[in-house]
Amino acid sequence: GMRTRAKKQADGSYVVKGSKAWITNAGIADYYVVMAITDPDKGAKGISAFLVDAGTPGLIVDKEEDKMGMRSSDTHGLTFDDMKLPADALLGEEGKGFVYAMEGLDGGRISCAAISTGIAEHAMQIAKEYSLQCTAFGKPIAKFQGVSFKLANMSMYIDAMNLMLYDAAALKATGARCSKLAAEAKLLASTHTTQICLDAIQILGGNGYSKEYNVERLLRDNKLMEIGEGTNEILRVIIGSAVLAEK
Ligand SMILES: Cc1cc2nc3c(=O)[nH]c(=O)nc-3n(C[C@H](O)[C@H](O)[C@H](O)COP(=O)(O)OP(=O)(O)OC[C@H]3O[C@@H](n4cnc5c(N)ncnc54)[C@H](O)[C@@H]3O)c2cc1C
Structure with missing residues (x-):
């Protein structure tokens, strides 16, 4: 366009x-x-x-x-x-701008995955600390499975995000094209971080809805990672095309 x-x-x-x-x-x-x-x-x-x-x-x-x-x-x-x-x-050469842009976007997408992963780690830290301090029905809310299961999911996805992020970065560092892996790393991290931020807000209850506790900002910041450097829909277009082109 x-x-x-x-x-x-x-x-x-x-x-x-x-x-x-x-x-x-x-x-x-x-x-x-x-x-x-x-x-x-x-x-x-x-x-x-x-x-x-x-x-x-x-x-x-x-x-x-x-x-x-x-x-x-x-x-x-x-x-x-x-x-x-x-x-x-x-x-470089005239007519090669699109190729250079695509190569640049691979690195940018790995950076987006890193930003989302960092946001997710921060959100989990805030939620974990809060859940150990806040008591309801006579015990820290962290002791309720409804809360600790949210933290378990956060931890699982953060570990997966880190693995995929470093895998994509390692491939990029070899100089090889890493378009599919970079897109997958960003898609995984940005999507799950949005959910992690929502879950962190939920763990903080009403306080999560307040600017004072900072988790609402993490949600707003992460939303960009689902849009910038190629929306998550476009990333699926890229990943889908790569899958179909694979032998
Ligand atoms: C804060 C911020 C900073 C930015 N910084 C930069 C920058 O420094 N440099 C730069 O060049 N750009 C920058 N961008 C632009 C950013 O990369 C684009 O906004 C993003 O790629 C989406 O493009 P668009 O806004 O044109 O949306 P559109 O392409 O108009 O998309 C609108 C919607 O349609 C969907 N859609 C479009 N095509 C398809 C399709 N084929 N299949 C399915 N769904 C589709 C999209 O996923 C999206 O949901 C920035 C954007 C923001 C918000």
Whole structure:
């Protein structure tokens, strides 16, 4: 669906026109990697990547998004208003931008899996400590199976998340493509962390619904991990295609 165009000029430079919504650290970054269509007839093979200095004329940082979570991370749109780029702003080869983006996304998805796993560990820690301190019917709520079974599920999924996360990271570190494993790691971690945060809120009862105890923030922060770097639906598309392509 990309519409941002980079038109090559006679002197080899480019003029970029278009926009991109939802850019993490826009307005803060010194440099941006911008993807744009250099050859509209070639589909994904007509996309190129450019390294853009934040001070480039024509690069406009749009309004800040007022987000549900991850509120300590700034997010803005970017507009490219006839932004002029020198020929050497091109990253790698013309027409290879999509390939570079996909390779970058594999690493990004492993990072998302790591973020979710960390959020899950934090949520479980809060829930565990609370369940040992809070008493109901004469004993710590941790002693009720209804509570300890939630902690057991959290622990099981966190261990699985860590295994898959490190497996994907180890494969990436060899230099091999790891698209399926990276997508699986992110899908597993982001999905189960949302449930873990909900269960942690439940263990804290009414206090879980309060900002004071921090678990509601973990839920809001993790929701992004089900959306950014490819939604969980798109991850299933990628994993499903990889499964069908396997011999
Ligand atoms: C806080 C935040 C920070 C971000 N930072 C960056 C950034 O730094 N750089 C960057 O490039 N992007 C960034 N993004 C963008 C992010 O990667 C996209 O929002 C995300 O990939 C989803 O794309 P979309 O918003 O266009 O949703 P859409 O593609 O419009 O999807 C809408 C819904 O339709 C579903 N859907 C779409 N296609 C299919 C399909 N084929 N099968 C099934 N379901 C489908 C999706 O899963 C989703 O549920 C950021 C987003 C957020 C929210």
